[in-house]
Amino acid sequence: MHRLALVLSLLLTSAAVVAPASAGAAARSTTGFHWNDITAADGVVLKSNVIEPTGPGTHPGVVLVASWALNDFQYLAQAKQFAEAGYVVLSYTTRGFWASGGTIDVGGPKDIADASSAVDWLIAHTRVDPSRIGIVGMSYGGGISLLAAAHDPRIRAVGSLSGWADLAASMSGENTRRSQAAWFLQTTARLLGRPSPEMTRILGDYWADRDAAGRERWARSRSARYAIDAINRNHPAVLIAHSFGDSVFPANQMVDFYTALRTSKRLELAPGDHATAELPGLAGIRNHVWTSVRRWLDQYLRGIDTGIGEEPGVVLRPHNSSAVEYYPDWAHLTGHTDRRRLGAPHGLIATGGLDPVPPADRWSWRLPAGADTIADGGVALLTNGLEGLTGIPPIMWLPAVSRDNAAVWESGAAPVGGWKVRGVPRLHARVSSSHPRGTVIAYLYDVNALGLGSLLSHAPATWLSSPTDVDLPLQVTAYDLPAGHRLALVVDTKDPLYLDANTRNSTITLSSESWLDVPIA
Structure with a gap:
């Protein structure tokens, strides 16, 4: 698994060198990548990289949160494209994985605070405009991005790709535990990270099917569903992209979360499983998910009218069709x-x-x-x-x-x-x-x-x-x-x-x- 992850990182590094800029304005020159340490609120050191435009003045910024068991190399191709479009981009490895310090917090209070520490670092060390900062992540990073937006009002736009809104529903929806997904997450955490004692205890209870109430409380504090009022007060623009067949974070929770949002919002659903729809974008390949992310951030951070703000909020790609369907809201989906x-x-x-x-x-x-x-x-x-x-x-x-x-x-x-x-x-x-x-x-x-x-x-x-x-x-x-x-x-x-x-x-x-x-x- 270490070798597989290393190969993936090397491939992504290569892709970042050759990835073309997105369609639109000519690519700006950039500083290239710089690797940095971010000191979290509790003293833990998080590994990160940053790339920014070389042009004068301040620029919008985006924080990219690494996925479960991956590191900040994950987004090199996308980071390069965003920087060439005029963004300051900071990617970081979440605590407990790879060379970042600490133990795995599973989207808990320390992970939420780490996202704010990343924003602090971005403001202190780059020419980012503090009023135009977004956060984007896949999977683990997508869930943390939603939670961070509830706790940090400086975050003005969110891209949650294959994330979660209700961790309890993901682990034991309809009182049924998901054995294959849990085994995969636990195994990769042991191979590429350092599970915390709390995580080990919760997983022990999970496999033994004990203390369901304790597991529910633990999961609830890690679920954006229960922070929806804070997100609505902070009012970031929220983009959610998910797959119908997601076997790690089943999709219904994201539909419920989207419906409860009272912000600028968009929900895209497509065939596939966990993180498969957006995966090609990690190699710099244009695809519909990352195209939407770019349009979303351009609209709400750069102030460019990409049209996405006026489009219907629900976008579907049916299983057995090449069509793309748009609905003004979830209520209009079913006749x-x-x-x-x-x-x-x-x-x-x-x-x-x-x-x-x-x-x-x-x-x-x-x-x-x-x-x-x-x-x-x-x-x-x-x-x-x-x-x-x-x-x-x-x-x-x-x-x-x-x-x-x-x-x-x-x-x-x-x-x-x-x-x-x-x-x-x-x-x-x-x-x-x-x-x-x-x-x-x-x-x-x-x-x-x-x-x-x-x-x-x-x-x-x-x-x-x-x-x-x-x-x-x-x-x-x-x-x-x-x-x-x-x-x-x-x-x-x-x-x-x-x-x-x-x-x-x-x-x-x-x-x-x-x-x-x-x-x-």
């Missing part, structure tokens, strides 16, 4: 909600109907808890990441889904024009179980005439005492279901992405008075 009732299983390969009218007869469908099927969410970072690159979503063959271990429902064929699914599908299921604790995972598929299903969205739900109902928001999606295709809902009880709460030899029963709400544009 209506199509409620589909879950019907009784029938046929040789038992399948219930997804119909707009309630089923005529009462029914129940009992499943063994903890049995896997071919319906799953894939591999964290990899499966949805490949979709972002290739356009091919996770695929399975619906007839091969075990009806002994999963419940399956299918709609009628979509009419001419198909269905434009836009928003958050929601499952309401009447559930009972033979054990107080349990987990189900719901998957929504586009199924063609051959029975091949392409995954639109999915989500897990865990209960800690016997439920009577599960109300489960699946992950936000934008998907065009072609005419003649069908929607299929699969519910099973195990997925390698998650740590379920099912007990061996227990059963879970789904029954009548259940439905699926499908958001249609």
Whole structure:
């Protein structure tokens, strides 16, 4: 892992030398990169680099916050382009990683204070205009950027790329722990950083599934969702870019956060997994995310009318389309909600109907808890990441889904024009179980005439005492279901992405008075 990270850093360094300037004004001459130490408020030394224009006068500035397990070399290509456009750019390695001092704070108070220390350093040591400073980060850096904007009113613009707003929802949304994502973050932290005793304790509790209330309090203090009032008071311009299939920080939290913002704001959603949409920009390759970041900062820090401030605030790139869609706000995304009732299983390969009218007869469908099927969410970072690159979503063959271990429902064929699914599908299921604790995972598929299903969205739900109902928001999606295709809902009880709460030899029963709400544009 050390070697992989070193190779990445070297590649990014090379890219920074050859990366072309963004379209627009001719590139300005720059000072070149200088490597610096930033002394944090508690005396910890953070490693950083700075590059600035050589022209006279003051300039707008941008702080770039390194991602989890990466260092300030990460943004060399982008930093060079921003400097050539007239920005003073400071990139820093967060505490606990690489050569920066201290231990990993996981977006806690020390990380938030470090972002302000970076702003202090920028003002004290460069020709930055203190009234025109922004902050941008990917992943870990994106979450810290939002938190910093809540605590430091000097930050006037934010670019949060694949960040988080609710750390508790990321770790244990719908009471379900994310095993693959947590393992990846813990492993890279151990290889490339120094976990703090607090982080080690929290992760120990996480794997042992203990002290959920303590973990919630810890995560809440690290979540911009709970600092939204401060962000709205400080009123920075906030750009959020995220992927539908983000397996580290699921996208719904960013939709909720965007909706609660009362500032100049923009939300961009695209296919892919965690940080995959913006990744090419680290090599200086033009892509839609970094183009938006540049336009956003030019608008709100340089005072250039790029038009982005007048554009609709929600931008979608649907899964299976080359179109780019604009909506004035989140409320305009969904034209209506199509409620589909879950019907009784029938046929040789038992399948219930997804119909707009309630089923005529009462029914129940009992499943063994903890049995896997071919319906799953894939591999964290990899499966949805490949979709972002290739356009091919996770695929399975619906007839091969075990009806002994999963419940399956299918709609009628979509009419001419198909269905434009836009928003958050929601499952309401009447559930009972033979054990107080349990987990189900719901998957929504586009199924063609051959029975091949392409995954639109999915989500897990865990209960800690016997439920009577599960109300489960699946992950936000934008998907065009072609005419003649069908929607299929699969519910099973195990997925390698998650740590379920099912007990061996227990059963879970789904029954009548259940439905699926499908958001249609």
